[in-house]
Amino acid sequence: MTKRIPVGVFFALFTVSGFAGLIYESIWSHYLKLFLGHAAYAQTLVLAIFMGGMALGSWLVSRFTHRVRNLLLGYALAELGIGLLAVIFHATFVAASNWSFETVLPALGSPGLITLFKWSLASLLILPASVLLGSTFPLMSAGIMRAFPGESSSTLAWLYFTNSLGASIGVLASGFFLLERLGLPGTILTAGLLNCALAAVVWLLSKRVGDIEAPADAMPKTGGTSLRIVRGIQILAFFTGAASFMYEIAWIRMLSLGLGASSHAFEVMLSAFILGMSLGGFVLAVKAPRGDSDLKWLSSVLVAKGILAVLAIGAYTLVLDLIGWLMMGLRNSDEGYALYNVSSLFVSMLLMFPAAFCAGMTLPLATAALIRRGGGEASIGRVYAANTAGCIFGAAFATHAGMELLGVKGLTGLGAGFDIALGALVAILASAGFSMRTAATLGGIAIASAIAFASFPLDQLKMASGVFRHGSFLDPKASKVEFYKDGRTATISVTSDGSLRSIRTNGKPDAGIQMNPAKLPAADESTMIVAGALSFAFNPELQTAANIGFGSGLTTATMLNMPKLRLVDTIEIEPAMVEGARVFEPRNSSAYTDPRSHIRIEDAKTFFASTQARYDVIVSEPSNPWVSGVATLFSDEFYSRIGRHINDNGMLVQWVHYYETDIDIMGSILKALGRNFSDYVIYTPQSGDILVLAVKHGRVPPPSDALFRTPAMKASLERLGVRSLNELVLHRVASRRVIEPLVEQTRYPANSDYFPVVDLNASRARFRRSSAGDIAEIPRAFVPFESLVDGDARVTLEDFERKRPYSSNRIEDALIAVGFADFFLTGASDQAARVPISSRTQIALARAGLKQCEIDPSLWADAIEGTTRAIAQALRGKVLDRIFGEIWDSPCFKKLPAAERGRIELYRALAYHDAKAMREVSDRLAAMPHRWSPDDLAVIALTGVCVRVLEGDLAGARALWESVRELIPRQVSNAFTTRVILAHIPKLGEARAPAPVTGAPAAPATPATPK
DSSP states (O other): OGGGHHHHHHHHHHHHHHHHHHHHHHHHHHHHHHHHSSSHHHHHHHHHHHHHHHHHHHHHHHHGGGGGGHHHHHHHHHHHHHHHHHHHHHHHHHHHHHHHHIIIIIHOOHHHHHHHHHHHHHHHHHHHHHHHHHHHHHHHHHHHHHHTTTTTHHHHHHHHHHHHOOOOOOOOHHIIIIIIHHHHHHHHHHHHHHHHHHHOOOOOOOHHOOOOOOOOSSSSOHHHHHHHHHHHHHHHHHHHHHHHHHHHHHHHHHHHHHHOOHHHHHHHHHHHHHHHHHHHHHHHHOOOOGGEEEEEEHHHHHHHHEEEEHHHHHHHHHHHHHHHHHHSOSSSSHHHHHHHHHHHHHHHHHHHHHHHHHHHHHHHHHHHHHHIIIOOOHHHHHHHHHHHHHHHEEEEEEEIHHHHHHHHHHHHHHHHHHHHHHHHHHHHTTSOOOHHHHHHHHHHHHHHHHHHHHHHHHHHHHSSHHHHHHHHOOOTEEEEEEEEESSOOOOOEEEEEEEEEEEEEEEEEEEEOOOOTTOOOOHHHHHHHHHHHHHHHHHHOOOOEEEEEEEEEEEHHHHHHHHOEEEEEESSHHHHHHHHHHTTTTTTTHHOOOOOOOOEOOOOHHHHHOOOOEEEEEEEEEEESTTTTGGGGGGGGHHHHHHHTTEEEEEEEEEEBBBOOOOHHHHHHHHHHHHHEEEEEEEEETTEEEEEEEEEEOOOOOOOGGGGGSSSHHHHHTTTTTSSHHHHHHHHEEEEEEEEEEHHHHHSSSOOSSSOHHHHHHHHHHHHTTTTTGGGGGGGGOOOHHHHOOOOOOSSSTTOSSOOOOOOOHHHHHHHHHHHHHHHSSSSTGGGSSSSSHHHHHHHHHHTTOOTTTSOOOHHHHHHHHHHHHHTTEEEHHHHHHHHHHHHHHHHHHHOOOOHHHHHHHHHHHTTTTTHHHHHHHHHHHSSSSSOOHHHHHHHHHHHHHHHHHOHHHHHHHHHHHHHHGGHHHHTSSSSHHHHHTTTTTTSSEEEOOOOSSOOOOOOOOOOOOO
16 A cells, blocks of 8 residues: 555655744744843753754654554654644743743742753743654654664655755745744744644544554664663764764854844754755765665765864865955845855855765765664664753853863864764774774874864954955954954854954954044944933933943943932843953943942843833833844844833933934834833934834933033033034934824834844844935924924034044034035135035035025025024024024025025925914915926925924815825935935825824024014
């Protein structure tokens, strides 16, 4: 009967089994990093329990396969069990994690007990399915060997190949397709349904095959020789499995330095490793060793595996060069990103494939050798169990001890030593003794490998360069490595370029500080100092603070400048980060030495749940959300949980980057934050970064200048060029009232732990070098919607010191505005270098029009528009009185045609942020029988729309815009600042109708009386 079912059918089914199995490994990592707090820990635990459970399942099956008459039916039941566990996994995980964070962790208190509980519960969540997964290989293998006797060697190899091939495809399908469309719950449900369908098909096939008695040699012989062989091969399987996973973890870390540490990059690397193993099995399936040559094959493969692992170290520098070449050659587009991921698979194969290929041959060879020597079909499960147990040991040792003690090179070398030593022992066994020829050969191999290992240095500067971002390396003539350590969760390095130092995580710069006080501060200093200072501008009485992410330590040190602060808990998951940041002393010394400062090595969720502490302010400065695991610190669930640890009158300061991302990703984060905090305001301390200050209840209060009355804090801010509260507020971008309607129209839902849109899309945005930088343009808009809603944040010329060090784009804007004002009023400026040559010509034209009335009226109005745009975006007060006084006093202004005079009157109303005048003038101009240029019409119409939105007349605003929208230039209607205003109007966008911005507009500065 079995002849009616081709054996290839079972191989195809086992491919599907491998496909679903690696979906589990991938998806469990996503789930458990939510619970354990870091992707590296989650991946290690999943790897250990996944492999450990399979080892246990294999061993259990090996105990009773000879008693089971229909092994394929047993396989079907195992697949059904896996599927049913997957169907209920999401609900079980949510209930277990909520119970842990809300009940168990607060009661445990001890960090040791908390860690033990978390890892134990995480293990229990995935262990049952892992045990069943481990039973599938021996059940299917032994079942097919009974049904198709005489082909045991090729059968085992084919099964190993097809299962591994399905696994390599499954991990990619999970990460690049299923997760994005179905989220975590839908992806694991899909895998579960696949297993259930697989169980049904195999059950039907098992009925056709029927019961088959175990052969007489199903159990291993009990003789001394056979028992020694069984034990010897089990030991071999254990240590070569350990070596394989030392390689895998070391190489994934090494490739992360080249390809980035995103979730997609990890999935590509894992797929490459598994694919290499599967192709090793394929070779054995096509050409299996004959007779007693299997041990010679096994010896050769083990030695080759170790040698190739050593050679991989030598090839690593070339791999980094190749990544740099790819980054320079690929377009920064969606198509380029697809090619990048395909290329990443190829690059990963270059490093991993040779040794992984050999690893894929070792298990089938060892199992077949044992069966030929009387091990019986039970040996399949035993060898598989021993190999998997070795994988667990290798993964656990590499992550929790080996990486820190030995580094990636030493860890690879240790694994290679295991493999070469094992190959030598098998060679001695295969040659039935120890001969001088064997000794000389093995000794030569060992010496050559050791010499090669010692002669392959790893270039730490190249590894720290983050080549995956721009395709280039740090210049060894200008840069050097001050600190380098392979930590448990990441590789931390500190590089210097002269006196500028930068701390990096897996090659990605996280913070930079200019150590020479005589030089301008680094741009990152603005973000770190303002992050530490901002909350005190809104509440100087804050007494307790927490900071998520140590970074350079400068944010913590900045907060400690406030004398009323009693406690700062800084939570950092990677100890090497805290160790490396000492290179920045003395700039961050108080973070280490101040008795109020406490550095907590833990993930943020666990720390807050275990301590149940509440703070006046929590500052969250993790790494970029494209880094695997970090996006969970920007999720709806995290903000809900973190809000419980903020006092009722407290606040959150959240760092978000707008470089290498897009407005849809940022919108997803702001949606998640907005669900859990009643109000927020956004600041931009430097180009590329924003800080979101959010409160739990009510509105964000007005800021005060108390922090500028604290000498140490004032000195920190003056280091940035920020000398007063007005200059700090100049960095405001927008409040929630201004930006939320547009945020609600972004394409992604709120970022969630279980539907991780940020994690899945951030790495693509990084590759494309996308930018959400338009958000920083809101306060620069000519039509001042944000200022009319939130209040005028500009500075006055009289209070603004021109000569200063600074690292802020908004201070730069103000200095440029000063240059424009000086040029217009006097024809010269000490800020001349900041004013572009083309703009100086424009200003000269505007000045000429004050005297020479022969100038074209439209050209003069254009020059006035360009000049006042630049000045009014940052300056207010008397300087505007002088400028418009000059214009109003000029004989040319009085001779202008009504349309051009009206234009300048509108620019004046916009410059003064005078809502009443904006409404009157824009309506008057709109009613004129004048043929306006598209650009002029856009300013007139948008001004009218802006004021109507402020007044709550949304129907009028909609009617006005609809009447002119076809005439407005596309670049104007699509501009971000335009979209901010239009988002407040119902039925113009796809989002729900926003609530009108009610209340009187902010009072404008008093304008000069026109003459």
